[in-house]
Amino acid sequence: MQSPITTFDQLLTAARSGTCRVACIYPHDAGTLEALARFEAAGLGSVVHIDGADPAEAAARAVALVREGRADILMKGLVGTDVLLRAVLDKACGLLPAGNVLTHLALCETPADRRLVVFTDVAVIPFPTHEQREAQIASAATLCRRLGIARPRVGLVHCSEKTSDKFPVTRSYERLRCCTDELIVDGPLDLLCCLSEEALRVKGLESPTGGKSDIVVFPDIEAGNTFYKSLHLLRPDLHSAAILAGTSAPVVLPSRGDTAETKLLSLALAKMSLPASRMTEAHAAGA
């Protein structure tokens, strides 16, 4: 087992191993072009630019490239999120296997020690069902393991540490709690208790996460998005990266405000999230 990747510098270094191919739809804005150029220059992989007069047709073509194994990662450039998602979610020709749950994983630095933590879901599933929440945790845990964290600690966010019928999400959390050799899940915990030993101590609480969650799960998109926007508002100096998961290949779907740095880190994260088999294929194809 590799030693865990705990910083973005380590992520960029680790992502140099092997190669991969990115299919980017409409790479026309400066930030996307810069990210792709830096990705290629750093030897992380190669890029296929997907253009054409019709955005929906271009998106379908990019998705087809990935389905056919001629690209490993799908990326959105200057095209609507709706257009890209429609192509990804297409039942016949898309990238979401039947029964899979599409979710969003954001990798962000903690303020105190710039440790990497996966946050889900800040952008895709509005109000996760219990089963969707299980899938979010499974996708986030798979990503953590690719980053070398063998036994991820998962904090389940709520406004307090009490379970009650007034908050149905806390009943879901009760059923998700576990402490196995592969996974530690605890909640409800408020966001501070998920990420701060000190916060747990002040409240006189103990948690198997130890206030050092590797994964933070939000009750719904309103809480998740509020966190993500708070991060950008309050600490624009902290880096982040994000991918869609649940798909047969990682998808990078940047926001309008994302910097070239965020897009580059997201591409590196997407590459690290590729299964070993895919990486070998990619390697072979690149050789």
Next chain:
Amino acid sequence: MQSPITTFDQLLTAARSGTCRVACIYPHDAGTLEALARFEAAGLGSVVHIDGADPAEAAARAVALVREGRADILMKGLVGTDVLLRAVLDKACGLLPAGNVLTHLALCETPADRRLVVFTDVAVIPFPTHEQREAQIASAATLCRRLGIARPRVGLVHCSEKTSDKFPVTRSYERLRCCTDELIVDGPLDLLCCLSEEALRVKGLESPTGGKSDIVVFPDIEAGNTFYKSLHLLRPDLHSAAILAGTSAPVVLPSRGDTAETKLLSLALAKMSLPASRMTEAHAAGA
């Protein structure tokens, strides 16, 4: 009209005018004692310590003092939040007039310019109805006017700027939008668009808030609490203060982790939130 109070320093200075009396239940922890001592030393008002063997009885006694006009502000010391709220919400002897909505107002500094913004509701109402949201806005707007902001700008937080039936809160927001001589309300806006001109520009949006909301309204307590905890996690250097509103007198209900500074600022905010009539009374009583 006074010039608006836009910083905590200005708030502390303004709060020196007039006097008031604080009834504090079980002021036994170091943070509360320090806050009360500084409140008195700064000439902001006087303090009645409420003790006794039984917390519920002590809480009821403190509430009675406020009801009888012998204290102006109620504060929680080392006693359970449940105990204090039970006394406040008591139908016969409490502090919540029939038909009023109890809500929580947090005054926080913005990261860029340390401007004061009211956030609601991070702690009290789980899932506000449309009518409760109207009451939250009304309470926050009243507080803003006490701080000298004649025409508060209100940003209604959602994970995007689109209205849809998938998110019922956005339908409530549509009905709340207004632009009068007294109030500007706009939403749905994501948290960044509520508080950043730049974020609006990047998204190509216009909002009558101009990205400079004086009041930010969260869709529910999960989003609100996530913001509040994010603030403490990401920017512990930024100050904040909080009071309960909707009650017949302001209530200061600190969290376990709050510093003496936060408690002092909350007392100053509570004093500023007193209606002019109450301040006159307090002044007369103190004279």
